[in-house]
Amino acid sequence: MTDVHGDVWARGARYDHAVNVATGGPPDWLRALLRRELDDEALTAYPDERAAAEAIAFRHGRAPEEVVLLNGAAHGFALVAQVLAPRRPAVVHPQFTEPERVLGGGVEQLVLRDPYTLERAAVDKDIDLVVVGNPTNPTGVLHPRGAIRGLVREGRTVVVDEAFMDFIPGEPETLAGEGGAGVIVLRSLTKILAVPGLRVGYLMADAALAERLRSARSAWPVNGLALAVARATALHPERLVPVAERAARDRAALGAMLAAQLPDARVYPGAANFLLVALPPDGPDALTTAAGLRDAHGIAIRPASTFPGLSAHHVRLTPRGGEHDARLVAALRTAVADGR
Structure with a gap:
């Protein structure tokens, strides 16, 4: 598949975890x-x-x-x-x-x-x-x-x-x-x-x-x-600090949720406002998972399998905090379970 940017995956989705811009919109x-x-x-x-x-x-x-x-x-x-x-x-x-x-x-x-x-x-x-x-x-x-x-x-x-x-x-x-x-x-x-x-x-x-x-x-x-x-x-670069601090909190919280509820997935430590995750290799691949989440739950994620060097099971997830991330993890858990 030809690589496309996250905004293409987010089109038509209700919940966007594909585009890696800061959560909350412009300050x-x-x-x-x-x-x-x-x-x-x-x-x-x-x-x-x-x-x-x-x-x-x-x-x-x-x-x-x-x-x-x-x-x-x-x-x-x-x-x-x-x-x-x-x-x-x-x-x-x-x-x-x-x-x-x-x-x-x-x-x-x-x-x-x-x-x-x-x-x-x-x-x-x-x-x-x-x-x-x-x-x-x-x-x-x-x-x-x-x-x-x-x-x-x-x-x-x-x-x-x-x-x-x-x-x-x-x-x-x-x-x-x-x-x-x-x-x-x-x-x-x-x-x-x-x-x-x-x-x-x-x-x-x-x-x-x-x-x-x-x-x-x-x-x-x-x-x-x-x-x-x-x-x-x-x-005024200090204005960026609250956004960066929120991104770090949301990233850590999403990583913890994934580790607890999808233990077979691998969550990579990251320094930006997104997480690279390798979904379980015995479950559906990234492209299938992304399409299924969008169709069934209105959730957009970014398949990372199109990046050179990554596998068919890698995805990039942008945390959005609280109930948004809980919904994402629940949908991922269902997709992995149904695909096995």
Whole structure:
């Protein structure tokens, strides 16, 4: 089956555990900001990125010229493919599949072994572009930044997808604040703020490379509302803490429920706002389970079997808390029992 993103699995479902954006929708402060911006110049003036870039640079201890605003983090992968045109690119898997799609044919898959922690020795010295997630979607693995730094070498660019880093208090393994050549860090605000329709992202790279990437974009690639959100979030990163804390609580609670009620399933420890789970191998596979849950219970989950390196029984689950997660676990238990 061709891989599709979680939003496709969630279409038509009543309960969404497939899309990995923060639970609860946009926070109140963000809704108020968007209403104010609608009455200001966000819609009537051409977008001006300077204030957002300065705020992002300040948050991460970078220079504004090292920041490139994006129409969502996925926009950054396309820019990298277009501008760098790597001879021998590689993607570390299991991982978000969009980078591989935009890089085109000939991408090498560096598939990590279970439990999917980074192995520096797996990267051949002739590979000139490496894409790695941190924390990685869908495994939730948080790699030590030293291990990622170990991938850097002369003639190679390492692209670090940190779309879920905001969910980790203190961000101990981020490379966002480290300058120097050879590393591009991609960030997304759509996950932590639950605004995937707004498309808010940015990347950071050394000034020369950032300028090349910036110049390759179309005119006004990021809308005024998204720029206002990026600036406000960068100026007040403490606003993200309650969302991250809730995600950690919900993740732990769902993991405990799964362990208690589906003991034959394997729940992987994760650092983001989702869990990778291997369903019992003698039960229905991930695709069958996902289709059955949606049809019988209106519940959407993300089959992870389409990610390179994962099995036919892996699923990704986004916790939603309380009764929502209890309903999910009960439905999974029924699906596994009925399929045996």
